[in-house]
Amino acid sequence: MIPIHIKNENKFKTVTIALKFKAPIDDKTITERALLSKILTKSTADFPTEQSLYDYLSDLYGAHLSSYVSKQKTAHIITISIEFINDKYIDEQLFDRCSQLLADAVWRPYLQNQAFDDQKVTQEKQLLAARFDHIKDNKAQASFQSMLQEMFAGQSYRFPSIGFADRLIDVTPHKLYQAYRSMLEQDEKSLYVIGDIDDTVRRSLEEKFNFSQQSIKLHTLDLPVKSNPSFVTEHATTSQARINMGMTVPVTYATPEYFSFIVMNQMYGGDATSLLFMNVREKLSLAYQIHSQIDARLGLMYVIAGVQNVTYKETVDTILEQLDLIKKGDFSTGLLSTAKKMLVSHRKENLDRPRGWIEQSYASTFDATVLTTDDWIKGIESVTKQDVMQIANEVNVQTIYCLAEEVKA
Structure with a gap:
């Protein structure tokens, strides 16, 4: 059954x-x-x-x-x-x-x-x-x-x-x-x-729905730590360059590090209050759009940006500099507090939709530990500045892929 x-x-x-x-x-x-x-x-x-x-x-x-x-x-x-x-x-x-x-x-x-x-x-x-x-x-x-x-x-x-x-x-x-x-x-x-x-x-x-039930075994995802990321640039006719970065973070579901990772991503590029949006897009005008997103259960983080063709290399450096700011703790307590409030708000809003509840409930079946909504909120609210700095220093940049129009000399 x-x-x-x-x-x-x-x-x-x-x-x-x-x-x-x-x-x-x-x-x-x-x-x-x-x-x-x-x-x-x-x-x-x-x-x-x-x-x-x-x-x-x-x-x-x-x-x-x-x-x-x-x-x-x-x-x-x-x-x-x-x-x-x-x-x-x-x-x-x-x-x-x-x-x-x-x-x-x-x-x-x-x-x-x-x-x-x-x-x-x-x-x-x-x-x-x-x-x-x-x-x-x-x-x-x-x-x-x-x-x-x-x-x-x-x-x-x-x-x-x-x-x-x-x-x-x-x-x-x-x-x-x-x-x-x-x-x-x-x-x-x-x-x-x-x-x-x-x-x-x-x-x-x-x-x-009287189906016979099977229990499947999933493959593990194993990405070794890289001392230097793979940097791939491809050229195409495009009005704006595309930057895609893939990163890994060693986290285990439902641990303190798991919650720190979620908060760190929110501060890095999760919404319009994040460092990537405020600094790379608004302050320096290097990106038309930019954000980061994660698969927290697998410890994966991506940065996605649309930028000017002539400045994509500069933008890559600036994106990584924002991560360095978090590693050094060069961010306000207000940013940390806002990130946690936004995450809790988004979680509650998501559960207010039928599909949101279904997907959240289904996702919880992939791990032995079951987190209630209250457990998740408490985990997010308990994250400190030191926790965020520590998990940021565990980020390993694996791949930097850029699609840009070739600039002729």
Whole structure:
């Protein structure tokens, strides 16, 4: 029996049910899985056309069936969810009908001779191909992916969650069906429900989502400390240069260092009060946009910036200088206090959205230690200036990738 997590929350007029499938990141299957996540929400055995399914969702008072793929640690996650109006606000039994539709989308897809419909597969391949083209044309997204390829060379973490454009040609309706069977039989599964409901719905959900459960083992992410970062510059026709930096920090989830890392990133480039924004963008006018972001569970930090072509080298130096300021403690207590307040506020705001609660809850299953919201807030609030300085001195710059227009002499 798969775990079913139910959150009673009376602030929402809707109910959201999300089904998650977890597998190790694998370049051989990631493209098929990305396609699979979309095709499962476009038809079912009872509604074989996209229009018929759309009409049925309209009959369900505009219920929304959706899906997406993501990476969590070294896992590839398929999420399929449905959001609908709570039964309490209408004279309909929507919970049973919508939860059944979600189950049918997974259990009873529209198939032909143990394969997905050729026309639908072709259509989804075209849509994904268009998304790949968009990423390629978007210099910010493309340069970030190039940085990941360099930083995580030889490791599965470098693979994008939506797969690869050059693999689309090899995807067939039958191969997609094989990926579907593998997802059902081998993935680790979880179900999340949030809305103004109670635990009485559990039995019905157990019957509808009676999956066999698997426990998968994830690969570890191992990046040795570098004495000097890899510096990669590529040239292209672009109105502004793109800087992407990848860094590692040795932290363990739920430890004091984990919270110090989160606070340090917020001060470094987390929002408009950060050093990167205030100094690099506002004071020195070296960047059009700039911020830092982290994957705290894996101890990863990235700096992303759009800058002038002629000043990208100067900007790289200035970005690193801001990190040095934190290492030396050359920052105000006000910046530290603001960072902690903003983090707590963002956490609470995120939990005020159904998807926010689902993602936070699901993320907590990746570690043996479980942090409650109160534990997390206390951890953030306990971080001191010395803690921030100490964790900043543990930052190891792994990769600096720059995409810029070649300046001719």
